[in-house]
Amino acid sequence: MRVAMIEDDIExxxxxxEYLGSHNIDIVNFDDPYLALAKLRVESFDAxxxxxTLPQIDGLEILKDLxxxxxxxxxxxxxxxxxxxxxxxxxxxxxxxxxxPYNPRELEARLKAITRRKGKTAQSDIKIDRQKGVVYxxxxxLDLTPAEFEILSxxxxxxxxxxxxxxxxxxxxxxxxxxxxxxxxxxxxxIREKLRERENPKHLLSVRGVGYRLIR
Amino acid sequence: MRVAMIEDDIExxxxxxEYLGSHNIDIVNFDDPYLALAKLRVESFDAxxxxxTLPQIDGLEILKDLxxxxxxxxxxxxxxxxxxxxxxxxxxxxxxxxxxPYNPRELEARLKAITRRKGKTAQSDIKIDRQKGVVYxxxxxLDLTPAEFEILSxxxxxxxxxxxxxxxxxxxxxxxxxxxxxxxxxxxxxIREKLRERENPKHLLSVRGVGYRLIR
DNA sequence: ACTTTATGTTTACTTTCTGTTTACCTCGAT
DNA sequence: ATCGAGGTAAACAGAAAGTAAACATAAAGT
Numbered sequence: 421m422r423v424a425m426i427e428d429d430i431e432x433x434x435x436x437x438e439y440l441g442s443h444n445i446d447i448v449n450f451d452d453p454y455l456a457l458a459k460l461r462v463e464s465f466d467a468x469x470x471x472x473t474l475p476q477i478d479g480l481e482i483l484k485d486l487x488x489x490x491x492x493x494x495x496x497x498x499x500x501x502x503x504x505x506x507x508x509x510x511x512x513x514x515x516x517x518x519x520x521p522y523n524p525r526e527l528e529a530r531l532k533a534i535t536r537r538k539g540k541t542a543q544s545d546i547k548i549d550r551q552k553g554v555v556y557x558x559x560x561x562l563d564l565t566p567a568e569f570e571i572l573s574x575x576x577x578x579x580x581x582x583x584x585x586x587x588x589x590x591x592x593x594x595x596x597x598x599x600x601x602x603x604x605x606x607x608x609x610x611i612r613e614k615l616r617e618r619e620n621p622k623h624l625l626s627v628r629g630v631g632y633r634l635i636r
Numbered sequence: 637m638r639v640a641m642i643e644d645d646i647e648x649x650x651x652x653x654e655y656l657g658s659h660n661i662d663i664v665n666f667d668d669p670y671l672a673l674a675k676l677r678v679e680s681f682d683a684x685x686x687x688x689t690l691p692q693i694d695g696l697e698i699l700k701d702l703x704x705x706x707x708x709x710x711x712x713x714x715x716x717x718x719x720x721x722x723x724x725x726x727x728x729x730x731x732x733x734x735x736x737p738y739n740p741r742e743l744e745a746r747l748k749a750i751t752r753r754k755g756k757t758a759q760s761d762i763k764i765d766r767q768k769g770v771v772y773x774x775x776x777x778l779d780l781t782p783a784e785f786e787i788l789s790x791x792x793x794x795x796x797x798x799x800x801x802x803x804x805x806x807x808x809x810x811x812x813x814x815x816x817x818x819x820x821x822x823x824x825x826x827i828r829e830k831l832r833e834r835e836n837p838k839h840l841l842s843v844r845g846v847g848y849r850l851i852r
Numbered sequence: 853a854c855t856t857t858a859t860g861t862t863t864a865c866t867t868t869c870t871g872t873t874t875a876c877c878t879c880g881a882t
Numbered sequence: 883a884t885c886g887a888g889g890t891a892a893a894c895a896g897a898a899a900g901t902a903a904a905c906a907t908a909a910a911g912t
Contacts, residue, residue: 430699463642503739510745516732533726553846561796565870566845596843596871603872603890608872609890618889626888628880781859813862818899819861825901828860834900844869844898 421535425449425469426456426482427497427529436469440526445531453482460490466535469527470514472498472505479514480505487513493534498524546574546623546636560612566592571604573626575634584631608632637751640670641665652685653823655740661747669698674852681708682751685743686730688721695723696728704727704841709750711821713738763838763852764792773831783810784827787820791840791850800847824848 421444427433428451437447448465450456460468464586468486472479474555483494496509499520506517515534518527530635547556550573564572570592585601597602608626612618625633637660637829638792642775643649646681666672669690675685684702690693699710710754712725715736722733763772767780771778786808791799801817811819824842828834841849 504740507741507745510749513749515749526719526722529723529726531733534731536729553843554796554798554849561849561851562843563876568873596870599872602874605888606873606890607871608888611887628887750912783860810860815861816863816865822862823860823899825899828900842869842899 421466421533422448422468423469423531424456424460424465424492426453426474426479427451427469427471428472428474436524436527437441440528440531445528453477453634457482457485460486460492464556465492467493467495469495469497469531470507472496472500473605478572480508482507483514495527495530495534495541497576505586519550545571546576546634548573562615564611564616565594567592567607568614570594572624572634575632576636579634579636582627582630582633587631604632637682638664638745639685639747640672640676641687642669642687642690642695643667643687644690645687650741652740656747658745658764660745665727669695672743673698673701673811676702676708683709683711683715683747685711686731687724688712688716696724697738699728699730711743711746713743713837739797760794762788762850777783777804778830780827780830781810783808783823784830786810787823788840788850791848792852795796795850795852798843798846798849803847820848 423440423445425433425436427436427449428585430449430451433447433451434450437449440447443588447469448459450459456468470479470483474482479496479498483496486492486494491513493515494513495516495518496506496514497518497520498505498509509517516530518530545558548554549556553569555569555572571588572590575587585604588604589595589597589599591603608624609618611625612621615621615623617623625635625636627633639656641649641652641663643665644650646665646667649663649667652742653665656777663685664675666675669692672684686695686699695712695714699712701712703706709731710721711730711732711734714721714725714738719733724762725733728764731750734743734746742846761774764770765772769779769785769786772787787804790804790807800823801820804820805813805817806813807817824840825834828837828840831837831839833839839851841851842851
């Protein structure tokens with residue numbers, strides 16, 4: 421589990437990082453909240469621990485901005501015991517509120533509780549259960565046609581090797597063996613559509629002059 | 637929003653019920669935890685507020701039993717401030733921990749936070765109690781014929797695997813084993829009708845060339 | 853015993869899906 | 883700028899799925 425933290429008290433951050441690190445939870449701390457927001461935009465974490473009492477800006481503002489683009493679980497950690505803060509924080513979309521000082525064990529338990537609820541850890545986005553004929557993408561079942569499913573599975577099993585169109589046509593039952601290589605291109609495009617990565621593919625990459633490669 | 641509460645302090649229960657009631661949250665309090673469990677088995681609530689310090693039994697035992705048949709969001713409310721209790725509670729599957737005394741406003745905020753979270757994680761709309769022969773869809777009992785019920789249950793138990801028409805005909809008692817696969821199509825259509833997803837199915841999906849799949 | 857209702861099945865027809873091809877566009881390396 | 887490769891919208895045809903209606907039989911009601 422990989423967790424982002426916004427905490428300006430470096431010492432506290434290090435203590436927590438050490439304790440949680442030894443329990444298999446990697447902490448990435450940001451003392452600059454704007455840098456954190458930028459990172460959260462492009463990288464994926466399992467949760468965010470947010471300190472409210474920041475020097476530059478109210479942590480609640482950060483939360484508000486964050487919620488415009490992410491539904492990552494957020495635990496607010498604050499020395500402010502004002503009930504109004506709690507209520508406001510939870511209304512702004514925080515998932516939990518932990519008053520300082522707290523025991524690292526409790527933070528750990530809450531992190532686990534929250535991510536268990538979401539059932540989501542930032543491991544590989546794509547999981548395939550060939551027996552059940554099911555593809556999960558970001559923990560949701562993908563609804564694929566037979567050709568789409570078989571191509572994705574084939575690339576998955578050969579990941580991260582680049583596979584040629586010809587090899588796909590030869591080995592995929594749902595493809596007519598007399599088909600043009602272009603058929604593959606079209607179906608790849610449709611899979612990308614369902615992965616929502618038609619522009620800027622992250623998993624299903626084309627390898628110029630060779631074919632296609634899947635990154636799990 | 638309709639919330640169950642297990643709280644033996646009747647006075648406190650009434651205060652909370654009144655406050656939350658005026659904020660559009662209906663509280664159904666049980667002073668008998670076993671009665672509560674029985675009710676939770678058959679009725680649907682949006683959350684449960686659980687007092688740990690009950691006269692007859694440890695609230696954590698209730699939570700453990702509850703988790704065997706329900707994944708309803710649970711907020712533990714307790715005068716016990718022992719950290720071990722918190723950790724244990726969250727590990728047993730509670731979603732939040734609220735130490736007494738607390739402000740009703742905070743309880744309200746947490747209830748909202750939890751159910752909002754629930755909405756995001758698109759948890760299962762369909763619940764099946766095979767023993768009782770009851771299907772709940774979006775917290776309502778569905779009136780199904782035997783064949784409809786059995787097909788839905790079979791798909792449910794094999795979810796999200798795609799099941800062939802032949803497998804269904806073979807395994808569903810209410811279907812004549814000499815029936816055409818088309819029979820299945822028609823019954824599936826009727827189930828969809830009752831799920832109100834005849835157009836644009838979200839749960840009962842057809843998998844072309846294979847059969848049908850249920851997404852819980 | 854008789855009638856009505858409910859429910860699974862079949863039929864016949866319509867609609868949708870999906871793999872394929874074509875045509876045109878974009879992008880990147882040289 | 884050029885050329886080749888990949889991307890994709892659109893059109894198409896055959897296959898699969900959807901479904902309305904009629905039917906047969908079992909179950910329920912009288």
